[in-house]
């Protein structure tokens with residue numbers, strides 16, 4: 001038995017781990033690495049379940065292909081030849097645009113595999129592309145593009161020095177913060193309080209994070225932007241107003257919010273007026289602050305507005321690119337500071353929509369995941385490649401998917417275990433899992449410091465699993481698609497390394513240094529001169545992007561028309577500590593429904609009872625958990641469960657016209673005892 005050091009690939013916190021491994025095959029136990037220079041002995045149950053994830057039942061270890069209606073194991077050559085032939089036929093008969101691709105998170109973490117996905121996408125001439133961006137949090141990337149003309153602007157809290165942090169629809173005590181990678185989140189929050197700072201939370205649930213907070217505002221889901229909009233107005237009127245970078249359209253913003261009074265904002269958000277004033281007073285006490293938003297708000301209809309107003313508060317108070325406020329990740333693989341004069345500035349943050357919903361704009365050329373079923377049904381899409389995505393637990397409206405997927409001529413999925421998609425696949429290709437390959441942290445800008453990590457494989461590949469880059473390049477070659485010259489023909493450990501090393505061409509350290517040191521941290525300036533230089537080039541923060549202004553006016557009109565009327569019962573989505581999206585169901589988290597005692601009484605529901613939750617899209621049955629921590633009139637339901645899949649309650653038609661995010665939170669529901 002050997003002890004092997006690695007890092008966790010479940011979430012972007014990338015905690016250092018030590019695995020007990022037998023015979024290069026069996027992962028016996030996984031624990032936190034106390035000597036890891038960044039995460040310092042922290043891990044959570046999900047990371048410690050790395051061995052169980054690897055040894056799950058229903059592992060796929062040989063390529064599979066559908067013959068006479070049955071999925072059967074075949075050789076790699078047979079599977080790849082068949083895919084190549086059928087892909088070529090689809091391209092010749094319907095054009096390359098009839099091939100869709102889902103860049104799932106599974107292969108997104110495979111650095112070499114992901115680069116080959118991109119090569120496949122380009123070889124087809126950039127056909128319809130779907131990514132988790134439109135079923136996660138489109139707003140953050142959108143707002144960066146709209147306000148900074150550069151999607152790479154990624155502000156992060158300066159946790160070493162911050163005095164005030166406001167969390168909106170995010171619970172880092174459970175999720176570790178989507179964009180920050182907070183290991184030991186409780187220690188970070190305690191440290192803020194210990195140095196005299198303040199934590200604030202806006203969330204319909206009094207979350208684990210709210211237990212550290214001085215103030216908690218339980219806003220109605222999807223309307224938290226009303227609180228922030230009023231704060232922006234007050235900052236514009238009486239400060240603290242001190243932007244650190246140039247700004248554009250300050251007067252236009254002032255006019256837009258001039259008559260947005262506190263009473264109206266409080267009623268729209270469904271909270272007492274005094275709480276808005278207390279939050280504003282806290283901001284005025286500390287002058288600068290960081291605001292972190294998460295999926296709780298980003299997946300709701302008002303998500304764009306919430307993130308926009310959050311950034312406006314941080315920009316106007318001068319919190320961006322200053323100590324104690326926000327730092328902007330400069331990139332480790334691609335250092336923005338070294339290329340700042342060449343970073344591409346966007347004409348528009350939005351890209352064209354799909355065939356079936358041209359009215360819905362995209363981000364980064366993504367099409368909304370919500371349009372996939374209709375693209376198939378209306379005959380635009382004939383083949384789909386799913387690269388490590390869990391379609392049924394992440395795309396909206398399960399029933400629409402079930403109806404559309406059988407109509408595809410070719411549905412290829414790279415996967416290591418069977419899931420709900422298997423019955424629809426024409427081919428399943430088992431690629432090396434996260435513990436079966438050498439890997440490094442390609443998505444470095446989602447980490448909490450400027451660093452790169454490398455870890456060798458923990459175990460040898462099960463059965464005949466192969467590297468994803470090789471698998472994709474092979475069916476491309478067999479379909480007569482151009483493969484980049486540097487991509488080897490043969491599958492070998494040496495070629496895996498060659499593929500990965502090629503990705504470090506612009507990185508802050510060499511492949512050799514990364515392999516030797518395993519963790520390389522880089523110094524970071526705060527304030528950073530490159531950020532100011534970027535805002536010289538782009539003319540300053542665009543405070544009022546046209547599209548956001550139009551959306552604000554529309555929402556505001558709807559909100560004002562609803563004043564004085566009761567707010568419908570809605571559900572909000574929630575992460576669980578011992579589960580990650582559609583994964584890790586085996587740790588025992590159940591599909592529960594947090595519900596306030598008064599709301600439960602109104603619906604004759606008792607604790608532990610099975611509850612039927614339904615709306616126009618479908619229904620699920622979950623277990624009631626009476627929780628005084630909930631806002632009345634709101635149910636909190638976790639996502640990612642197979643037998644109580646909350647995507648039965650979502651709809652392919654209800655999506656954000658800016659970016660295409662389906663509405664996964666703040667969705668109206670009805671409930672009753674099951």
Ligand code: SF4
Pocket residue numbers: 008009010011012013014015042043044045046047048176183
């Ligand atoms: S927080 Fe948990 S899931 Fe995320 S990297 Fe660390 S151990 Fe893994």
